[in-house]
Amino acid sequence: MSKLIDLQSQIAQLQKQAEEIRTKEFEATIAEIRQKMLAFGITIKDLQSTKVKAKPGRKAKVAAADKPAKVKKASAAVAAKYRGPNGETWSGRGLTPKWLASLVAQGNTKEQYLIPV
Secondary structure (H helix, E strand, C coil): CHHHHHHHHHHHHHHHHHHHHHHHHHHHHHHHHHHHHHHHCCCHHHHHCCCCCCCCCCCCCCCHHHCCCCCCCCCCCCCCCEECCCCCEECCCCCCCHHHHHHHHCCCCHHHHECCC
16 A cells, blocks of 8 residues: 555656746747747747748648538438338449348349339
């Protein structure tokens, strides 16, 4: 039990050290960022903009939020071509459904389940 208590106290001590280091590094990082912002003339508004400024001779990249959304074409429903004994239907496109595959495995043919046009 004493090992557990020792480990817990070490964890608490390490967490306290980590927080102290984080605070010191945080302040140093903020100071570094401010210094670079001043050197490059960057404002808060620049950081909040959604567009990325282009390098000379290149086109500007546009953030995903600014790009128009791609519109999918509405696909028309395909009429059923096959009907199973329990009312299942299949258009004849894509993989053969399990109900039809099992009927074919039993010796039936797909043509038996064609829906008359």
